[in-house]
Amino acid sequence: MSSPDPQFNAQGKHKAVQAMFAEIAPTYDRLNHLLSANIDKRWRRLVGKKLEDVLRRPDALVLDLCCGTADLTLELSQQAPQARVIGCDFCHPMLVLGLKKIPSQAALIEGDALHLPVASNTVDAVTNAFGLRNLENVEGGLSEIYRVLKPTGRVAILEFSHPVVPLLRTAFRFYFTKILPQIGGLISGSRQAYSYLPESVSHFPDQKRLAEIMTKVGFTDVSYINLSAGIAALHLGTKR
Numbered sequence: 591m592s593s594p595d596p597q598f599n600a601q602g603k604h605k606a607v608q609a610m611f612a613e614i615a616p617t618y619d620r621l622n623h624l625l626s627a628n629i630d631k632r633w634r635r636l637v638g639k640k641l642e643d644v645l646r647r648p649d650a651l652v653l654d655l656c657c658g659t660a661d662l663t664l665e666l667s668q669q670a671p672q673a674r675v676i677g678c679d680f681c682h683p684m685l686v687l688g689l690k691k692i693p694s695q696a697a698l699i700e701g702d703a704l705h706l707p708v709a710s711n712t713v714d715a716v717t718n719a720f721g722l723r724n725l726e727n728v729e730g731g732l733s734e735i736y737r738v739l740k741p742t743g744r745v746a747i748l749e750f751s752h753p754v755v756p757l758l759r760t761a762f763r764f765y766f767t768k769i770l771p772q773i774g775g776l777i778s779g780s781r782q783a784y785s786y787l788p789e790s791v792s793h794f795p796d797q798k799r800l801a802e803i804m805t806k807v808g809f810t811d812v813s814y815i816n817l818s819a820g821i822a823a824l825h826l827g828t829k830r
């Protein structure tokens with residue numbers, strides 16, 4: 591595999607990531623569902639199920655970070671029509687598409703996950719689907735989530751991870767690094783974006799390491815569930 595484009599390495603990653611998602615926004619949803627054979631929808635549904643007790647509260651305030659085109663914002667709003675679900679992303683074209691999908695009780699705001707325009711100790715739950723990996727600073731992103739959560743507030747991080755079955759790991763790596771960039775590049779027009787995807791996952795902390803970072807930031811009851819044998823993982827935690 592070719593080496594990663596230096597502009598996507600930590601320093602200065604912010605602007606490159608923002609521009610990349612702006613470029614692929616028009617085909618983002620279609621490719622997500624196509625490249626995952628719709629499994630991504632099941633994974634997002636599980637995020638809501640795991641936060642069911644918080645979402646059920648009549649006045650629940652939920653922040654869906656790095657919401658992109660708002661698929662998870664929509665899913666959470668459908669599972670909990672009485673909750674206030676607010677999606678946040680720093681890529682304007684992704685938000686414009688998301689705005690067309692969400693119901694009236696949900697809202698979208700433009701903001702940086704590392705400097706959230708949200709007061710401390712105000713949010714009941716924070717979700718983040720496939721966003722954390724894109725931040726310049728993963729620990730900084732988790733600290734910012736911790737800051738905005740109310741004490742006892744909950745976090746759910748859905749992210750690509752590291753397959754735990756050796757044979758699947760090999761097969762998935764072939765698909766992820768050889769086939770996915772071709773299809774993604776062809777349909778979106780940005781081969782770079784779909785080469786960045788497996789590259790960024792390979793540099794992202796594995797399941798155990800991410801759980802350790804969450805604990806270091808201050809979260810308690812940290813646990814994770816492997817999804818599709820670890821192709822993705824859902825990490826859960828609670829603010830003290």
Ligand SMILES: C[S@@+](CC[C@H](N)C(=O)[O-])C[C@H]1O[C@@H](n2cnc3c(N)ncnc32)[C@H](O)[C@@H]1O
Pocket residue numbers: 604607608611622655656657658659660661662678679680681684701702703704718719720721724725726
């Ligand atoms: C792979 S998409 C995930 C979108 C959506 N959560 C989903 O499940 O499809 C990653 C999103 O993270 C956003 N993002 C990356 N870095 C960000 C940052 N620092 N602040 C806010 N959003 C960010 C991108 O703009 C993009 O929309």
